[in-house]
Amino acid sequence: MKAVNCCSIEFHSIAENVSFARVAVAAFASQLDCTLPELEEIKVAVSEAVGNAIIHGYRKQTDKTVRLTVKIYKEGLEIIVEDSGQGIDDIDLAMQPAYSTDPERMGLGFVFMQSFSDRLRVESTPGLGTTVTMFKHIGIRGAKARAN
Amino acid sequence: MKAVNCCSIEFHSIAENVSFARVAVAAFASQLDCTLPELEEIKVAVSEAVGNAIIHGYRKQTDKTVRLTVKIYKEGLEIIVEDSGQGIDDIDLAMQPAYSTDPERMGLGFVFMQSFSDRLRVESTPGLGTTVTMFKHIGIRGAKARAN
Amino acid sequence: MLAGDADRYRTKMDALLVRLSGDLDLGVADKLRITLDEHLNTKKIKYLIMNLSRVTFVDSSGLGVILGRYKKLTPFGGKVILVGAQPQVKRILELSGLMQIMESYLDEANALAKIV
Amino acid sequence: MLAGDADRYRTKMDALLVRLSGDLDLGVADKLRITLDEHLNTKKIKYLIMNLSRVTFVDSSGLGVILGRYKKLTPFGGKVILVGAQPQVKRILELSGLMQIMESYLDEANALAKIV
Ligand SMILES: Nc1ncnc2c1ncn2[C@@H]1O[C@H](COP(=O)(O)OP(=O)(O)O)[C@@H](O)[C@H]1O
Ligand SMILES: Nc1ncnc2c1ncn2[C@@H]1O[C@H](COP(=O)(O)OP(=O)(O)O)[C@@H](O)[C@H]1O
Numbered sequence: 001m002k003a004v005n006c007c008s009i010e011f012h013s014i015a016e017n018v019s020f021a022r023v024a025v026a027a028f029a030s031q032l033d034c035t036l037p038e039l040e041e042i043k044v045a046v047s048e049a050v051g052n053a054i055i056h057g058y059r060k061q062t063d064k065t066v067r068l069t070v071k072i073y074k075e076g077l078e079i080i081v082e083d084s085g086q087g088i089d090d091i092d093l094a095m096q097p098a099y100s101t102d103p104e105r106m107g108l109g110f111v112f113m114q115s116f117s118d119r120l121r122v123e124s125t126p127g128l129g130t131t132v133t134m135f136k137h138i139g140i141r142g143a144k145a146r147a148n
Numbered sequence: 149m150k151a152v153n154c155c156s157i158e159f160h161s162i163a164e165n166v167s168f169a170r171v172a173v174a175a176f177a178s179q180l181d182c183t184l185p186e187l188e189e190i191k192v193a194v195s196e197a198v199g200n201a202i203i204h205g206y207r208k209q210t211d212k213t214v215r216l217t218v219k220i221y222k223e224g225l226e227i228i229v230e231d232s233g234q235g236i237d238d239i240d241l242a243m244q245p246a247y248s249t250d251p252e253r254m255g256l257g258f259v260f261m262q263s264f265s266d267r268l269r270v271e272s273t274p275g276l277g278t279t280v281t282m283f284k285h286i287g288i289r290g291a292k293a294r295a296n
Numbered sequence: 297m298l299a300g301d302a303d304r305y306r307t308k309m310d311a312l313l314v315r316l317s318g319d320l321d322l323g324v325a326d327k328l329r330i331t332l333d334e335h336l337n338t339k340k341i342k343y344l345i346m347n348l349s350r351v352t353f354v355d356s357s358g359l360g361v362i363l364g365r366y367k368k369l370t371p372f373g374g375k376v377i378l379v380g381a382q383p384q385v386k387r388i389l390e391l392s393g394l395m396q397i398m399e400s401y402l403d404e405a406n407a408l409a410k411i412v
Numbered sequence: 413m414l415a416g417d418a419d420r421y422r423t424k425m426d427a428l429l430v431r432l433s434g435d436l437d438l439g440v441a442d443k444l445r446i447t448l449d450e451h452l453n454t455k456k457i458k459y460l461i462m463n464l465s466r467v468t469f470v471d472s473s474g475l476g477v478i479l480g481r482y483k484k485l486t487p488f489g490g491k492v493i494l495v496g497a498q499p500q501v502k503r504i505l506e507l508s509g510l511m512q513i514m515e516s517y518l519d520e521a522n523a524l525a526k527i528v
Contacts, residue, residue, distance in 0.1 A: 023175035
């Protein structure tokens with residue numbers, strides 16, 4: 001599978017950049033014929049992954065770098081969110097619905113990423129950082145793929 | 149002068165990415181209190197610089213990389229567009245209004261970049277590529293700076 | 297956009313009506329939480345009515361602010377009431393389960409009628 | 413968005429009315445040029461009326477397409493007529509000088525009245 005188009009975005013770990021990341025990915029994704037609900041799902045998934053990098057990965061230190069890569073394939077969209085933050089000790093535990101290490105948060109980030117993408121992969125090394133990779137089928141091809 | 153926020157975007161030299169670049173920069177710039185006309189000016193300036201990198205720098209080869217860096221300062225916005233394309237032989241000549249090496253084009257790209265930014269710097273090495281740097285004052289500070 | 301503009305917050309007896317707008321995400325969550333709590337604390341509010349009709353986006357950081365206020369008010373018999381969420385926002389509220397634990401109405405009049 | 417949908421192109425005698433929409437930039441310039449020229453060539457068009465009221469953005473690549481059609485038609489006594497440009501688009505048309513060499517009208521009716 002060869003990407004038709006690809007962009008890579010790096011930005012500081014500032015909370016305001018969550019909204020930038022979301023809009024940038026949506027603008028890029030619009031090169032595929034996304035439906036509005038698909039675009040909304042992409043935006044939520046990106047928000048959650050980028051938000052996690054900032055809050056959990058970098059513990060709200062604002063001078064770190066979040067890296068976002070978006071690849072367009074004929075079949076859909078791949079979104080990769082990387083931080084070089086503190087990493088996740090137990091990925092399976094972290095991905096459980098309602099699990100959060102922050103009592104103020106809901107533990108729904110991974111739930112949304114999972115619901116709104118067709119494949120979710122989380123790689124993490126404690127002390128080194130976390131990479132979240134999501135693939136989402138888009139358009140007629142997406143509908144077909146989901147039906148199968 | 150220290151940047152308050154910064155992002156760096158790399159993408160393939162595909163004509164469709166001009167629109168992506170424009171929207172991404174506008175989304176990032178909206179963290180400053182831009183007026184709508186200011187946002188429009190930024191969009192045009194980015195379109196021209198990115199368009200030039202694709203058409204002139206890379207002569208429409210679509211597998212090359214364009215790099216866009218946006219820095220937010222208290223005083224305004226810095227936008228840097230870089231390509232590693234063929235470069236410009238005579239920058240002064242290239243920047244003259246209505247000058248174009250392509251008979252189908254109008255030679256207005258640099259005119260718009262100049263009109264819509266407060267500082268424009270073009271660096272280029274034939275065979276190595278071109279870097280266009282624009283600075284634009286934004287908001288009350290921008291208005292004041294322009295009045296002086 | 298989510299600034300605590302006075303006219304976005306209206307108090308009526310022990311109810312606080314707040315009209316939110318824009319995107320409810322991590323970028324605005326802290327500020328929104330603080331502003332809401334200032335109003336809730338100083339005015340002895342029991343019912344928080346959140347008009348979401350101009351909210352264009354919500355993610356789990358935004359939901360967290362809403363759920364946090366719910367947890368704050370319910371121990372004292374209070375409520376959080378949601379009004380007018382747009383389809384995409386409603387969908388996230390439903391997926392998260394918030395829509396199931398909070399009352400929701402189509403408009404402010406209906407919401408106010410329920411509590412006064 | 414700029415696809416050559418049949419209903420965006422209307423011919424009336426020797427005039428072609430085209431209703432453009434979206435952003436006129438490098439990403440759509442080639443396709444737009446080709447589609448316009450197909451219509452101009454096959455239908456012996458003298459007047460090209462471009463309705464820009466739904467155009468949200470234009471840069472020098474978009475202007476190039478407009479100017480190119482102008483250069484094609486004027487040697488034969490033809491014209492390009494611009495209709496209903498939004499303020500931000502109008503500003504670019506003015507800065508480029510295109511507004512000064514082409515006629516422009518607020519709406520299609522006025523433009524059509526001038527040529528028939
Ligand atoms: N990028 C990351 N770096 C470090 N830890 C993370 C990262 N993303 C998620 N986590 C961990 O996984 C947990 C669950 O994440 P999530 O489902 O998004 O819920 P929430 O963000 O509400 O805590 C987080 O509480 C955190 O401990
Ligand atoms: N990134 C670039 N790489 C190589 N040449 C460039 C680049 N940008 C501009 N030029 C040269 O400068 C000329 C003038 O550019 P510009 O004012 O944007 O007009 P136009 O794009 O219409 O030709 C171009 O025709 C080209 O020869």
